Amino acid sequence: MTRSSPHSPPPAAVAAFLRGLDRRARLLALVQCGDTAAATRALDATARVFATEAGQRPIAQWPQQYWRLLLTAPTMRQADTPAAGPLPGITRLPPPVRAAVLLHLVAALEDADAAAALGIDTDAYQLRIRDALPRDVLGQPDLDVWRAWRAAAQRALEALPEAAPADAPRTPGPQADATADAARHRRRMRWLWLGVALCAVALVASFFLHPRGRELLDQWRNHVQVAPLPPAAAPKARFDPVDPALHPDRELLAEPGTVQLARQLPLLAWLAAEAPDTLPAPPLAPAFADTASAVPAAPSPAASLSERMRAWDRLSPQQRAQQRGALAEWQALPADEQALLRRLAARFAALPPAEQQALRERYASLSFDAHRGWHLGPRLGRDWPRIGALFAYVEPGEREALLRLLRAASAEELDTLARLAQITPPEARAALRRELLAQLPAQRSAWLRARLQQ
Template sequence: MTPAAPAPPSPAAVTAFLRGFDRRARLFAEVQAGDEASARHALAVVARVFASEAGQWPLAEWPRQYWRLLLAAPSMRKPRAVAIAPRLPGIARLAVDARAAVLLHLVAALDDADAAGALGIDTTTYQARIRDALPLDALGQPDVDVWRAWRAAAERELAQPVEPEAPPASATTPGSPATAHVAASIDADIRHRRRLRWLWVGVALCVLALVATFFLHPRGREVLDHWRAEIKREPLDPAAPPTSRFDAGDLSLHPDRELLSMPAELGVARQLPLLAWLEVAGADPRAADAVRLPVIVAAPDAAATAPAAGDASLARRAQRWDALPAKARAIQRGAWQAWRALEPAERLRLRATATRWGLLASEEQDVLRARFDALPADARHGWWLGPKMGRDWPRVAPLFAFVPEDQRAALLALLRSADAEDIDALERLAQITPPEERDALRLDLLRVPAAERRAWMLTKVQG
């Protein structure tokens, strides 16, 4: 005897399930597909398919199967070809697979196992997609602050009141006229694509048959033999010896030769945030907490900027450098790049500050270093941008802390050229702009000509 087929669920149960997922499904589909029309179309078709197949799964499996069916819709798997949707722009700009993985966790509220099952991958691969979707912080780790911002944005979107659909959710139940019309249009489109595919297959087979007939015919073989007979073959001349060969020991080819040739300069660069803070903190002698550094008359040691002489010493430093762990080399390269990004005048002042710092007793250095380490992490990171920008960084950090790599140079140039009134306006914009709207604000800020930028900012601030 064959086992009895499971009884199909009642239409009321399916309708209640779909209505409970409606808010999350709308947000998920709009962000994943990129436009509202494609999202509505996909939701209508998935509702019909789910209603017809729900009886084969236990009730506990319904959420996972629903999201699996939704992700199988063509519009959910296409790369973005339109502008980023206004909802959740930070997530919407991710690649297709990463975007689906993040939305399954933050919008669909699935755990790792169910989300991996909906995507058809194992849990380890799913967790790797989540990590790869996040930008890296200064230490090269996934930035959890970005994840928190995405979660907060998703919660705000889900808390927004939703306008009722037209037709209503009940129109997606099996047998409804609206669902039948959508399904019929999809079926007709699929049949049309199949007919076109078979038509092209037939054309290709005809072309292949024609070509085969030509070469099997005696006249065709004769033409082919004649064509091959006209090919002239001559041996090539012996290869000339290379003018030079790559030498791994050639220090002029070392990728980090510049910083290795100036060890004193690298030592100053590694202290950049502390030196920038010392210069600003000691600029006003009337302040109660001003930093007291020795006053020197002589100019900073010119050897700090001069390349160290001697190939032998450079070779020893290169050997020690190559033996360091990759992470340690990456940190020092980052310090060197931040140092070289400063204006020459800023570097000159910081070298003088480094000289005065070296004249302090170790106890005084410990006290000042403890004061610097007590600053908030965001403020300490801001001093890597130099004295001027480090002083103003805490005021504008919410707006510029997380930017795409292709915008970084332009935004740094904008901040370096900003005066006090510009910084005041940027601080106010950072306070009144929600996190999910800051990406669009930065793009608008870069598009405005420099001569009109202050008036534009003041207009935005005044509402």
């Protein structure tokens, strides 16, 4: 028996596939090349090669094959690119790291598919993502920078105009004549209306230039009544820029110990769930009965608060945003998890510096997605790798409601959500989340089991 040739897909299917990822491909090529002409050449060459090779692979592998072909173009691997364009923060990265970040944020590929498109394994791809991010004061990847990159990529995709169809048919001769006549008619009408407008302006000007017109205008102006205002009352208070009560971040500055705990939240959550036995036992049990005793109280004198205000104002906007975000994550935790992490912080501080650094290095070696989960606390952080696919990217208005739902979910409900995360395609996840939020708490378990059977 002779081996049959691979089935060639219809051209319409290939064209529809290319149209579906046109915006993402154009943005990725522009940021990776740094030049519009070079990006256009790379996209055209990739489209031609992909159309000839599409029949050799199943449709499910088309995205991986397309991005692999695009990234192998010579202009996509240049050594340097100026920090300009729609995504300047990503453009400054080296080309290999830049390509890895763009495959995640612009092409929306999973880690395995992105690694295959780059010709590397998944661990090496995740290492490139971690290397792309700057480090915070604790030596961890800065998640605020990652969120800013993701938001900028989404805005750039939305602002990118639709590409004009390359195969638009030419207009026949008679139709072109009719179009030209219509254009000439529109130009004549514009000139006609312009003449009418000029005549109206001249008529109005002649009215105001005439003595009678100026007299009427003066009479209209004289109808304005002028009356003196009453004397101003003395102000009840004056703004004092050094008054701590008027500082916008006074609550954060009043609790420096809580802020320090909040900045260590993901590390402490990981220790509570994965490495509790590595920490020493508390020296005295009563010392941990009061959760506030694990962290020193903030100094009470006003002078100390004023010094913290001046130090806070010297921070960059990005550093202040990081601390505000960390405190918000801490305040969103349940009270029992806050108490647990306070106790763990005291035990962690009792370790020798070498052991503390070893635990930090173990935490830093985790995957990027695992780091994101531990920001939600020890309970959700442990289950996040299983359910993260459903809840990693949600609408801002749904975030608080979904967090409350997940914190109140039972172990059985989390297991069901983990199984749904494996079988739900990406395009159906938003609808599933909306239906999940619409269920009453008493009916949620039954609804999840029924949804799993569909």
